[in-house]
Amino acid sequence: MKIQKLIRDVLLIEWFRGLSVTFKTMLVKPVTRLYPHVKRQPFPGFRGRQALVRDPEKLKERCIMCLRCKTVCPSNCISIEVGKDENNARVLKEYSIDATRCIYCAYCVEVCPVNALVLTEEYEYLGDKRSDLFFTKEKLLSDWDEFLTNYPGDSYFNKFWRPPGMPEKMLTPQKRNEKPIEIKKKNEEIAS
């Protein structure tokens, strides 16, 4: 045993074994990406930048002001202001998300009864100031438009609007019957 060990130590056998592994890897294609040049498309359902869904028909936000998202948020980053219009109907005056506080758990997306909120697959957003990451209602709606115009697919359906495997009885009627949002049609409308 000792002689064997001595021979191994003198001939540096273990070292050459290790080196053979590293030399083999030299011949393999690299697994890394040159990030700013080669961008990675996240998987569907990636929890990225927040946005308010613009209803394809009404062309305004879908929110019904039930305050469930505000209540469920573990980090209290959502603030909602409800006002009244001339017909004494409730309107959404302000809806803001503080992205510096948000922990991207997507609970708000899951509890929203009308799928008005979404965490989009957009992941490249940053700001020089804290106020750049404080999203107001207008910003959230324009983020949604921006996201849809850049989205590669024909239609969009967020995973957390109806998590796969979720039983029907746990969903509100609108969540059960939600259809994917057609993007091409919408883009044409905006163009015309």
Added chain:
Amino acid sequence: MGSMEVKEIKEQILTTQNVCILPEVEDNLETKEMILNMGPQHPATHGVLRLVLRLDGEEIVGMEPHIGYLHRGIEKLMESKTYAQALPLTDRLDYISSPANNTAYAIAIEKLFGIEAPIRAKFIRTIFCEMARISSHLLWLATHALDIGAMTIFTYCFREREWLLDLFEMTVGARLLTNFARIGGVRCDISPEFVQGLRDFTKEFPSRVQEYETLLTKNPIWMERTIDIAQISGEDALSWGLTGPCLRGSGVDYDLRRDCPYDAYPYLKFHVPLGENGDVYDRYLCRMEELRQSNEMLKQLLDQLPEGEIISDDSPDFVIPTPPRQVEGAGSAASAFITLSKERKMINTGDLYSAVEVPKGELGVYVVSDGSGKPYRLRLRTPSFVHIAAMPALSVGHMVADIIAIIGSIDIVLGESDK
């Protein structure tokens, strides 16, 4: 220079100039202990850990770990949130194996409320726990080897870890803080693509582990740096409260996955690797074998994966801490929630301790419920906290350079110890 000469020179100087300080030359040349601060910004402390070392030359005489730089008050924060809302906070404990933490919390609350998760949910949770174990051990191996000086292994481990993180992202949309489990089940079902991806991984992974072992296990430098460093006997390890691979490296056969099985572990066949000497090298060997065992477990889980529901009917609502979220028959979406809030049941009172085996060791959750829908008190027994407490016992008598190997071998995450 003799001491007489010095005295003469001293006297001469003192007579000519009134003020002069010369070093006292003593006959015995004893050195004093040196205090050295290591961290909190040291890259090899794996986070913001500060170690105050007392050194005699290069030998460690005493050490005092200082923690708390990453304290976020998670236990206290949980008291202000409902049981379902508090779940994302458990991600932030051991942030490199968050599905395992989620599962630990979810199991504790399920036991408290008497909820039984569906069998498919249990299997999916166990799959994610084992994936988290592999990804946590890979990160441990990468950084531990990098600290000791084996640089190549770092890139290799991250290559395989990326694979697992992609699978996490495919299912829940997040790579690190997955927030996957849920009280009474899981958040989303797994897709056939996920199953296929994981099957490819399990097929490929044993050869990758073999690669790491080729680079490290018999390498003379690696052996010199790790064998007989930070040796701890089985009894000592037990009395310090070590768990997980740190305890098993000392030869104590204790694994909660086998000894008090939870979720889908009763359906699995695996063996618990044990070390002999309880040094850094044995802990390394234990974890390497655990990588292989976890891979085998993943294979068995995928083969046995049953069909069915992924969430229990009794799972509490996110907003209102009561089950069930029955919205059938409700007219509009808004009115559904008004009828909901009238139901108030299932909030059991009492306290409970439940523990699971996370990659680092035993993660215990102690909950006291007063029936209000929020935990009255929630105490987390995190393995890293206990392991840091044992660091002085492990490191006294070793060299400064060995500290790096010791920190790596007990596999700490500061987010978990500071909470």
